[in-house]
Amino acid sequence: MTNLRSHSSSNHYRLSNHTNPILETIIGVKKERPASSKRSQINKGAWTSEEDTKLAEVIAVHGAKSWNTIASKAGLKRCGKSCRLRWMNYLRPDIKRGNISEQEEDLILRLHKLLGNRWSLIAGRLPGRTDNEIKNYWNSHLSKKIKQKEKQGCKDEKRLVENGKEELREENKCAAGGEDSNISFDVDEFFDFSDEKFEWINR
DNA sequence: AAAAGCTGCAACCGCGTACGT
DNA sequence: TACGTACGCGGTTGCAGCTTT
Numbered sequence: 001m002t003n004l005r006s007h008s009s010s011n012h013y014r015l016s017n018h019t020n021p022i023l024e025t026i027i028g029v030k031k032e033r034p035a036s037s038k039r040s041q042i043n044k045g046a047w048t049s050e051e052d053t054k055l056a057e058v059i060a061v062h063g064a065k066s067w068n069t070i071a072s073k074a075g076l077k078r079c080g081k082s083c084r085l086r087w088m089n090y091l092r093p094d095i096k097r098g099n100i101s102e103q104e105e106d107l108i109l110r111l112h113k114l115l116g117n118r119w120s121l122i123a124g125r126l127p128g129r130t131d132n133e134i135k136n137y138w139n140s141h142l143s144k145k146i147k148q149k150e151k152q153g154c155k156d157e158k159r160l161v162e163n164g165k166e167e168l169r170e171e172n173k174c175a176a177g178g179e180d181s182n183i184s185f186d187v188d189e190f191f192d193f194s195d196e197k198f199e200w201i202n203r
Numbered sequence: 204a205a206a207a208g209c210t211g212c213a214a215c216c217g218c219g220t221a222c223g224t
Numbered sequence: 225t226a227c228g229t230a231c232g233c234g235g236t237t238g239c240a241g242c243t244t245t
Contacts, residue, residue, distance in 0.1 A: 046213070046239090068230075080230075085214065088232090120233060131233075136212050 043077040047086055051076055055083055056091050089132045096128030100137055108134060109142060 043051075051074075058074040064087055067080030076083065089095075100108075104126055111122040119131035119138075126134065 044215075082214075084231075089213075117234065132213080135234075140211055
């Protein structure tokens with residue numbers, strides 16, 4: 001795919017401490033970066049703190065809807081789509097960033113087993129978490145964990161077969177299985193689907 | 204100390220769906 | 225009903241920072 005994003009390294013800023021960027025702007029922690037190329041009508045690439053502030057201000061007044069209108073009202077050379085993404089994944093005040101707890105991780109694993117890559121649905125069950133964050137966390141942490149588990153499971157299985165412990169092997173099959181394995185379980189053991197977010201499942 | 208390789212994650216794109224006219 | 229636009233989602237990319245050699 002042709003990448004249209006800005007490639008300038010100086011154009012990129014990073015936040016490793018996972019704090020609210022608006023707050024960082026206020027307290028002056030956030031690193032600044034030069035504005036994107038003047039050649040382009042629409043800015044792409046990393047957001048500046050200035051852009052963040054403008055966007056937050058406009059959303060505070062007009063609400064988080066009509067993203068193209070918000071983009072133009074804020075005077076940002078960004079498309080509505082980009083503004084929406086920035087708000088949803090980064091600027092929202094109720095957002096929780098980093099430090100995914102064991103309980104959350106466990107919930108993500110269970111939900112993923114149940115729903116697959118339906119990141120927005122999974123995020124819907126984790127207050128303050130975004131689909132993007134969960135997707136990233138899955139791809140960088142959990143998928144590896146699962147692979148390791150699978151590997152370990154295969155080793156265990158081999159050992160058991162070698163030992164001729166067929167009964168144990170059958171029991172462990174499920175535990176060693178991958179995400180695509182046909183695990184049978186009672187959905188109700190996992191979640192309460194009375195929640196309106198899961199209306200479609202109930203249907 | 205420097206280079207190479209790896210990791211995490213912000214932000215992009217394309218596509219499907221919802222909504223308005 | 226048909227069409228255009230906006231929105232939301234999942235997949236993917238690529239850079240900064242970290243780790244290893």
